[in-house]
Amino acid sequence: MAKKRKVDNLLALAVLSTIVERPMHRYEIAQTLCERGKDRDMAIKWGSLYTVVQNMAKAGFLEVVGSERDGARPERVIYRITDAGRVEMADWTRELLTTPEPEHHRFVAGLSILAVLPPAEVIELLGARLDALGRILEVARRELGDLTGTLPRLFLVESEFGLAMLEAEAAWTRSLRDELIEGSFDGLAQWRDWHDRGMRPSEVTASIERGVAEN
Template structure:
């Protein structure tokens, strides 16, 4: 079970990770997160950064150690990671690595209501998705190769490797599913196609499915 965090926002995790090397003001924190590509790893809402930093300071994970002024710019508050903040970063990371959490991608939402589309259209749409995934995977792999060519430790791009692997697995599944429909091996695909060809009312379709569920399986 996930721990109830005092600041339960993945942007907070990103901020804590950006603070491990030295104290920073908010603009440096944002710059560090962008340079490290954290906006690709997490759903970062930049408008929430100020509030998250304040919340981390309030619960004792960051502390104010001073301020600085650069010319006519407003004074910038400098924050430092506390021992409690470092412990929270480590504990949170352990949880994220060890404890799987059910997530709901938008693709799953579409699959859950797929019956509203005719199978031939689904074949076409899956083809578009497969092509788009292929381009994304190629771009991610190029970025990985670029980083490795810079002799940076693989440890610091492991999340990109995982992302590419998940995209490749999704593409393989989508291709297999598309082929099942196209080849007619997907169960009840003919009935699914007939439902749309004859414009059978949804109530009749649901009743048909419920009757099938109610019938005992042959022994």
């Protein structure tokens, strides 16, 4: 089970992994994260970054080492990682690599109430999702291909994982859609019947519960 952390926003870990290289101000941290494509893994917003850096400083993971001013721009506070921050970064990384945690996925939420839509519409919607996934996969493969050979693989493994997950989702979605089209999906006839009879969701739920009780 994941432990309770003083700052539990994953953006904090990204900040620690960046600032460990050298002291930086917040704008430089954000710029470095975006240059390395971390904005694809998480939302990097100025307000969130400001709060995360402040909280990490309060927790003792970062410390102020100076400031600088560029022309008329506001003064920029420069931070560096502390020994406690290095320990937190390593410990958090170990936890993420070893401890599976349930992650909320919008697609799963939709699948959980699939019965509210008729099978024919679900087939159409899954087809639209596959089209969208195809476009996303095309971009992801191209971006990974462009980076391969220019960066050590050590810095590309998260992109490889993301691509693998997208491919797995597309394969599973395609398989489900094929079952619905071919008619091999278990319970498909009953599902169609519910919608042909115009049953309300509550009636569908009651019908399923009766079937479970009878079995």
